[in-house]
Amino acid sequence: MTQVAAPKASRRTPADKHDERRKALAESALRTLGELGYARASLREIANNSEFSHGVVHYYFNDKLELIVYCVRYYKQRCVHRYDGVVAEATSPEDLAERFGDKLVETIVEEAPMHRLWYDLRSQSMFEESLREAVTQIDQSLEDMIARVLGRYAELAGVEPAIASPVAYGMFDGIFQQALLGYLNGRDGVLEDLRARVVELMPMLLAPRA
Amino acid sequence: MTQVAAPKASRRTPADKHDERRKALAESALRTLGELGYARASLREIANNSEFSHGVVHYYFNDKLELIVYCVRYYKQRCVHRYDGVVAEATSPEDLAERFGDKLVETIVEEAPMHRLWYDLRSQSMFEESLREAVTQIDQSLEDMIARVLGRYAELAGVEPAIASPVAYGMFDGIFQQALLGYLNGRDGVLEDLRARVVELMPMLLAPRA
DNA sequence: AAAAAATCTTGACACTCGTCAAGATTCGCG
DNA sequence: CGCGAATCTTGACGAGTGTCAAGATTTTTT
CATH class of the missing domain: 1.10.10.60 (Homeodomain-like)
Structure with missing residues (x-):
């Protein structure tokens, strides 16, 4: 390359x-x-x-x-398009939700160390000013990624998202972080829970039909 | 000793x-x-x-x-009942949601250093096994706290919560963490955004009327 | 092939860290 | 008061850190 x-x-x-x-x-x-x-x-x-x-x-x-x-920047560049396939290949809202949940689970299994590093760095940026610029950029690109997923989901459902993308990102990030923590703690069922929660949550993020 | x-x-x-x-x-x-x-x-x-x-x-x-x-344990003991007043004094669902949003904002303004420390320690526990037990306990007590808030909110509304308490905790924690990060970065409007997002989000967490 | 530039290794520096032990100080009780 | 126990201070230790410079080695250019 x-x-x-x-x-x-x-x-x-x-x-x-x-x-x-x-x-x-x-x-x-x-x-x-x-x-x-x-x-x-x-x-x-x-x-x-x-x-x-x-x-x-x-x-x-x-x-x-x-x-x-x-x-950090190098890592961002590699990982920010991880869910583009989900967006591109999904054929229905339900399909997208399931693919998204699967992909989140896969991310934890395959890249847990990278993601705990990310959370580590983001926490450090709360103390160390020199990290903030890079962290802010990555955070934004992750939010955009979530926005693409949710946007496509709403599009497939023929409605608008019920929440703004920062809120969506905050929610999914929180749930993901929780699952990662549980996974590293060796708790049983965290992955299945994560997938189920995502699939269950997605429909609630859509505006009711006009 | x-x-x-x-x-x-x-x-x-x-x-x-x-x-x-x-x-x-x-x-x-x-x-x-x-x-x-x-x-x-x-x-x-x-x-x-x-x-x-x-x-x-x-x-x-x-x-x-x-x-x-x-x-960490000492800090937990002090802070885990921070939202009990909200639960006790709220007179309606809308009132509770607003009090909850206000309190979250107040928490950021008054105890930002404590909470960035908490996120720091939680991240460290992903690497350092010796921290996990304490972190897990605190995390659980925070989830319980959120469960009390959401439970009372649903009670006042006369319905059931639409999501389980781990999900609720993950969501609010993610949004809160995002706001804290923005606050420490000096971004304008993060506090107002946080309050607005919470007030807007709460009704979506209720099961539709029977 | 020789010279010059680049890349890499090695070893040292100043510093900070957690830890501990020996001694100084204070406290509580007879 | 006076003595013993509890409490605190001080100073040192070895290990580990980021940083850097001087020299060895490799690569490129002439």
């Missing part, structure tokens, strides 16, 4: 190697961050779980915080 | 001095924790913002984590 069509005919853009390495580093860092969380993931630990040594971080990033923010 | 609470009628139980001090320490610690968050609040910083020296912590607590957990 990545190699942009530079005006030069060189096979590899010499300056893009930098970005490639930054991405590779971010990839490793995300693994460690998802395992240990923001506070306990040291640069040495991050480097140990990668193919690099601990000093190389400061060659590609000025700061630990710059690395973190880069990781 | 160890001396049991004797049945003496002495004005001050000699062993309760311990608990008193622990509470005072917790009070100070909570102030610092609310300011800096879980990760950046060191024992020295906590002690500096109190009347004690940094070594005294280990006289009253075995561990930093024991102090933190004690603080």
Whole structure:
């Protein structure tokens, strides 16, 4: 991927190697961050779980915080279109609701560490101002994602959504976070509950028929 | 330690001095924790913002984590009945919804640091197993609190709630967290939005009339 | 192939952290 | 008062942190 069509005919853009390495580093860092969380993931630990040594971080990033923010943005870019398939393929409101619930469950099973990291970072941004800009952007893009899902759902049902997208996002995020917490705690039935709750909740978010 | 609470009628139980001090320490610690968050609040910083020296912590607590957990439980005990007045004094569904919205806004204005600490700790519990028990208990008591509010709301309306209490808690928690984040980011209108959203949302949580 | 630029490793620095122990201080009771 | 227990302070320890610089190594260019 990545190699942009530079005006030069060189096979590899010499300056893009930098970005490639930054991405590779971010990839490793995300693994460690998802395992240990923001506070306990040291640069040495991050480097140990990668193919690099601990000093190389400061060659590609000025700061630990710059690395973190880069990781967060990188993660956002990967994950914000996770539900586009649901929107595109659903054939009826009921179908969409079920696909959405399934996908939420799948997200927890497959990417629990990433999401607990996200909640960690969002909480940290309540204390650390330097994280707020990135967090705000990601939060907005997640809200947009929910808005697309709900919008399509309403469209398929032939009505308007009964709630604004920030409210919808807040609700689903809360329920998702709760399920993630329960999942990490090893509580039984959290995934089934999550799916059932979503399927049950969706119809309530539609305006009554005109 | 160890001396049991004797049945003496002495004005001050000699062993309760311990608990008193622990509470005072917790009070100070909570102030610092609310300011800096879980990760950046060191024992020295906590002690500096109190009347004690940094070594005294280990006289009253075995561990930093024991102090933190004690603080969390202490905080829970103080805050879990914050909405009881709303339940007790509301005279109609509409009245309750408005009081509830007002109280949520008031909570953010008056105790933002405490609540960002709570979200911080809950996130940390996704990584740190030793926090999970305390976090789970608090989470449950918060869910119960929401259940009381919604239950009374439905009662006043003469119908049943349309959603189970975990769902209700997840929803309100998500919306509240969103508002808190916006508030700390200095976004305008978050408080009014929060109140409006709650008032608008509550009726949708009731089962349609039989 | 040699020189230059880039990338990476290693080791050290200053600092902060939780923890603890030894001694100073205060308190309670005879 | 005086003595012992409770309480608190101080200072130190080892481990871990982010950061950086100097040199080794690799890659690119001439």
